[in-house]
């Protein structure tokens with residue numbers, strides 16, 4: 515092929531590609547006379563080719579000054595799956611100054627899927643760039659059943675980079691799961707209320723039975739039902755709750771935590787009241803414990819419904835004494851960590867269920883939700899039904915099991931039924947438990963054609979034992 519032709523025919527790209535890839539000299543000439551951009555284009559579109567023809571020329575391109583060209587040459591060479599190329603790939607993987615090129619080289623080594631490449635991949639785990647390491651890990655996962663490789667991979671759990679930890683934990687979880695029978699049947703927890711400490715109850719439950727949790731944990735020392743000897747003790751208690759919750763939640767399913775900073779009132783006028791940033795502290799605990807952060811939703815209430823904090827400021831307007839009225843709470847949305855996409859969770863359901871569960875028009879389009887609070891004589895912090903409905907409809911399917919570990923008045927259970935879901939509730943306080951009982955048993959209070967089972971700690975344990 516004439517050089518002139520190559521240039522003139524640059525619009526007939528498929529033709530040029532076909533001719534250069536079947537003719538070493540044409541390829542050579544193209545490289546010699548073309549701009550970097552044209553070479554990049556050619557390498558991107560090269561497709562399959564015969565190794566004998568282009569291998570030598572592609573190897574030469576590994577020395578090109580343009581990093582993109584070096585990376586693309588590697589990508590094409592990797593298609594050959596030729597173990598003889600291992601040392602060339604490794605040379606680049608260890609020495610190239612561009613991390614993009616080193617990543618491509620690590621991927622090329624992995625694509626060889628050869629036992630000979632195992633040691634080389636292990637060497638690449640020392641790279642500084644986490645992406646190079648991730649490529650090496652992917653390559654090594656092919657040999658995850660080899661004892662030595664498994665050991666090396668598990669050691670990477672303590673790597674400081676979170677994406678690397680995720681990759682290893684995902685592999686480790688899968689391994690554990692394949693060795694363990696996961697009890698999928700959650701029927702015995704359908705429409706059940708337990709009067710006991712939620713941590714005790716959760717510890718009795720099998721793995722992976724809950725589809726969605728929406729809860730508002732007790733506020734630190736702001737209400738009678740939530741007295742802890744220190745803020746640290748309070749956070750430790752919730753750490754245990756979220757840990758237990760993680761185990762009993764199905765893979766990839768959601769946890770929505772409603773919380774807001776609280777003020778613990780001052781002991782006298784000489785002291786300041788203290789404000790505790792609960793949502794910010796909970797976030798760290800949740801993500802360290804296997805929950806993946808998904809969204810922050812702000813629940814906004816009318817200002818008239820909020821406690822007035824700025825009376826003092828209103829009179830004298832002195833800077834630093836400014837205190838806005840709190841009219842928002844957080845809904846922090848998390849997903850049980852998994853390497854599966856949301857689509858994987860959706861595919862677990864029959865088409866009719868997905869169809870019936872579709873969210874109707876009028877849904878919230880932003881993360882600011884204006885919802886009026888609900889005041890109740892029976893409980894000082896009840897969920898508005900509208901809030902429960904949104905969370906249930908956006909984060910679960912019809913028939914799912916929805917859990918509130920801190921059930922209070924039991925509103926979540928009531929809305930779960932109205933949304934054709936099942937509920938599971940735990941509440942430690944006897945009086946609140948009685949209110950929940952009357953909610954589901956008093957005729958006309960909440961019309962129902964379903965059975966609700968009520969337990970204390972002992973009877974719940976017996977029920978679990980019977981089902982073992």
Ligand SMILES: C[S@@+](CC[C@H](N)C(=O)[O-])C[C@H]1O[C@@H](n2cnc3c(N)ncnc32)[C@H](O)[C@@H]1O
Nearest residue numbers: 711712739896897920921922923925941942943
């Ligand atoms: C903020 S309120 C939740 C109110 C609830 N969202 C509603 O709609 O009524 C927290 C509730 O958690 C309960 N609680 C506190 N510690 C608990 C524990 N260890 N186990 C179960 N419930 C607990 C309290 O009695 C209180 O009713």
